[in-house]
Amino acid sequence: MAAGKEIRGKIKSVENTKKITKAMEMVAASKMRKAQERMRAARPYSDKIRNIAANLAQANPEYTHAFMESNDTKTTGFIVVTTDKGLCGGLNTNVLRAVTTKLKELQAAGDDAQAVAIGNKGLGFLNRVGAKVISHVTQLGDKPHLDKLIGPVKVLLDAYSEGKIKAVYLCYTKFVNTMRQEPVVDVEFARDQMPKIYDALKMEGSALTLEVQQQLGDGIVRTIALGTSDGLRRGNMVYNTGANITVPVGKATLGRIMDVLGAPIDERGPVSQELTASIHRKAPAYDELSPSQELLETGIKVIDLVCPFA
Template sequence: MASLIDIKQRITSTKKTSQITKAMQMVSASKLGKAESNARAYAPYVSKIHDVVTHIAATGNSSDHPMLVSRPVKRTGYIVITSDTGLAGSYNSSVIKEVFQEISTKHQSSEEYAIIAIGRNARDFFKTRQMNIVLEVQGISDHPAFAEIKDIASNAVQMFEDGVYDEVFIYYNHHINSISSELRREQLLPLTQFKDANAEAEKDLTVYEFEPSEQEILEVLLPQYVESLIFGALLDAKAAEHAARMTAMRSATDNAQDLIGDLSLQYNRARQAAITQEITEIVGGAAALE
């Protein structure tokens, strides 16, 4: 059995750990509220730009735009959103595992895919395995602004237009609520969903007037639309990250409290055993003197 001093030291260190995890839980809870607000506030913009693109695709001469046309797939691009830090449960591992399995299953060599890593965890995982990372970004703030990923988003779109890859998928954790999230895999390019733009546009009675021509607007709007999808996914993933870290730190705090209770019981039993032993020795010594 461990000594009383050892047990006491474990209780003290566990209490300190519990205080740290509790503080991290409260910080993550505070960040989660703002992250959820950011994601909700951005959703109307994505919805509106989607409506405008739908109307232009339905009424304009957009069938030959390279971002709307499917082509033979020689190389696939994967945008992977993870966090820079850990202590967030399975938040990072679930995304990384899904992408790794997808690449291992579909591709025979690194020439057949390209990875765009957003977050240090994804960068470190794929770089350690010498997988093909073409773009990376780290150090994104807890409440990111579009300027932080503008370059990587525009580069991702430009690389598709230049033929570096022929399709692009994005992987991230979608925030549902404070205790749950789900892995999302979405196709960003080509924008095949606008092939049925006529049927979708007929359901919307909004009338748009475009100046200059619809085709010129489409040339500018389509890249912005894809960039907005990437940024929206990042905001969503940040909310999921804060929720995952809050939940993980709550579980760590609860486990620490349970461990403190077990150690306290063990300490009291060891102390009682030591007192009993001392009393026995005293009684035995007194009896020997009689």
């Protein structure tokens, strides 16, 4: 009897814990939804202000802003953006992994690094790896205010203006959804050879394809990596194909499964490349459509569809 009573007590305890965790899950989902809405509402402004800054940078070639001038110092600055709390999947892990890779490259080259930490997780990580943190800000909450960020970031920008550091890297993660944080790659070209939006870029010595999403100005474009970005390093050579990504079309593609680049993934051999089209082409006009009545072959055999009745 005592054993049975103990088991019933444990079952009751587990049920109570389940109720508590369920309530916590609902609260977390509500907070997550509100944070996503605020983020999406702010994106148009951030994209527009970035485009304005890029246009101003190219408006007068004779004028160069202090933040666009380079120097020969051996110190690089980092602004590392993370959260204050954990349990958020790869949101912090991905950006801290990228920072680790860059710090190792600088150390191998004999360069130093200074960092500004935004968020508790980034601050703790930088302290553990022994990076020099010149300023930090934490406990920003769900609605961070600009006045809390200006001071810490200005310390690094002033150091750049004074010629104490040669470059500043902004390290962050682009949020797509709760399961995916999209890899973003910035590529630099000569100012007179800027690729167009949606142009496909190829990386030398790699099968990785990049697609141009934004022209940031000053010869830099922002791209999306259409594949794994493992092994991607600063300084890799990238060339512009001068065209959009094209994929096979026509009868050869019927029943086939392909990825966004048109490569077959159904293990049924290659797909004919005789007919191809851009993935960004416009839909056909109404007068170009030709409706027709055709039998649809489903492959389903119907036996004794009409049965005799006695």
